[in-house]
Amino acid sequence: MRIGICPGSFDPVTNGHIDIFERGSKLVDKLIIAVFSNPTKKPVFTMAEREEMLRKTTSHLPNVEVASAEGLLNEYAIAHDATLIIRGLRALSDFEYEFQRALLMKQIEPSIETVFIMANTKYSYVSSTGIRELACFGGKLDGMVPEYVKQQLQIKFKDKYKA
Structure with missing residues (x-):
């Protein structure tokens, strides 16, 4: 069985990530x-929240599993019999x-x-950092994150998204 790992902090998962997955x-x-x-990062979402967002947004992919990890990627890969690391690239x-x-x-x-998998051009400008910044200031997130993630961001920054 060929096992691959797509590692990241995914804070939050974006449509660009979903495309790579x-x-x-x-x-x-x-x-x-x-x-x-x-x-080196201070996450907005807890590890459990990020896992939940990933599970909900990748449920349509039958061969995908979501897990939390710590430590070195190479050790994690060996422990899970993975031989392939998949990385998404947006820019040079x-x-x-x-x-x-x-x-x-x-x-x-x-x-x-x-x-390396090149990002679809329609997501090449989307980053988790940019999404967090937009959400922090109540910005429009349509088309950049899955609907469930958008809802979670609006809950997290509820004072910025008044109805």
Whole structure:
């Protein structure tokens, strides 16, 4: 069985992420969306909330599993028999950063391959950081996040989204 991992903090999951999951899930028998905690970021959503958003927004993908993760990605991949890391790229700056990470992964664990999937152009400007900022100020989120995620953001920033 070919197992892949799509790691990230997903705070929150965007339509760009969903597009990568849909396309990446076709490359493997099982795709694990691994929600990692990032010590350099202060998340808006808890790990459990992010997992729930991911489960609801990927329920249409039968070979996708959502799990929380901590520690090193290579160790997580080995523990889950994964041989493929799937990364989404929006821009050249993403490539530079992810390319360095992929080379480091290859040095640490030669049996794991990294695959880059280019973002659909209609999502190339969408980032979780930008979505959080929009939501924080009550901005319009239509078309950038799944409806369930939009609702969760509006609940989280309810003082900005008065009816």
